[in-house]
Amino acid sequence: MLRLINCRHATLLLEQRQDPTLPRRERASLWLHLHICRYCKRYSQQTLLIAEWARASATARAQAGPALSEAAKERMRERLVAAG
Amino acid sequence: MTPAIPVPAEWPARFGDELYRFALSRVSDAAAAEELVQETFLSALASLATFRAEASERTWLFVILRRKIIDYYRRQARAPHIGLEALSDGDNASVADYFSPATGHWAGPQEPASWLRADAALEQQELHEILQRCQARLSPQQEAVFAMRFVEELSAEEICQELGLTSSNYWVIVHRAKLQLRRCLEKHGLGQN
Incomplete structure (x- = not known):
């Protein structure tokens, strides 16, 4: 049965819906809520954007960040030689 | 050509930069x-x-x-936390700030604003910087959970296991982190239309 839920509950379910164990009735309640609440609808879109940006931002930094200093490389090399 | 037998002394020169950039993209220090x-x-x-x-x-x-990065997050999540968020944003009492205690619906000023034009208006670089600043304002535990979930894309089950969290605790942390991050992004320019 469809149950009316509030925004606090809906925003929590938006995180939990990624979880395959979330029961169908909870998914249905969320679906209904998103149809009647424009703020949670907006939040649901923004929450996806945030996840997307978090990944993209880490990927961009992993590709374009600064190099490891030569001094650090030499220190590491020495430790590897000493330990090996 | 890759040598058949690894030569550890050559690792820093061959792989140091790439590994370092990756590590730096996760720890920001x-x-x-x-x-x-x-x-x-x-x-x-x-x-x-x-x-x-x-x-x-x-x-x-x-x-x-x-694996080392996951261990780093785990140490981060356990770090004792006495930060600014405890005074303003990140503690138990604050989730109530987002929603009306009586109805559980968005409290008036907290209603999410439209971001329709915001991400187009911001340079990607700028957007990433704002996001990073906002992530850094989360509590260490929220920050670690957020990164494990949304950057490393670990499952809820894996994160609970790594951090020794119960499932309900975990969801409370993710929920709170997301609410706080969303509000921080909005304050820093995404909501200006």
Whole structure:
């Protein structure tokens, strides 16, 4: 049965819906809520954007960040030689 | 050509930059990133016997680094926290700030504003910087959970296991982190239309 839920509950379910164990009735309640609440609808879109940006931002930094200093490389090399 | 037998002394020159950039993209602190790379090399050296020649050395080192990063998040999540968020944003009482205590619906000023034009208006670089600043304002535990979930894309089950959290605790933390991050992004320019 469809149950009316509030925004606090809906925003929590938006995180939990990624979880395959979330029961169908909870998914249905969320679906209904998103149809009647424009703020949670907006939040649901923004929450996806945030996840997307978090990944993209880490990927961009992993590709374009600064190099490891030569001094650090030499220190590491020495430790590897000493330990090996 | 990749040598058939790994030469550990060559790792820093061959893989140092790439591993360091990756580590730095996760920890945002140069000293911590360097430490992670060094630990990766030393662990790899210690487990050299488990390296299979048909795998790529680079892939193998990245697997070890990823593991080190998860350990880093775990230490971060356990760090005692007495921060600014405890006074303003991040503690138990504050989730109530987002929603009306009586109805559980958005409290008036907290209603999410439209971001329709905001992400087009901001340079990607700027957007990433704002996001990073906002992530850094989360409590260490929220920050670690957020990164494990949304950057490393671990499952809820894996994160609970790594951090020793119950499932309900975990959801409370993710929920709170997301609410706080969303509000922070909005304050820093995404909601201005």
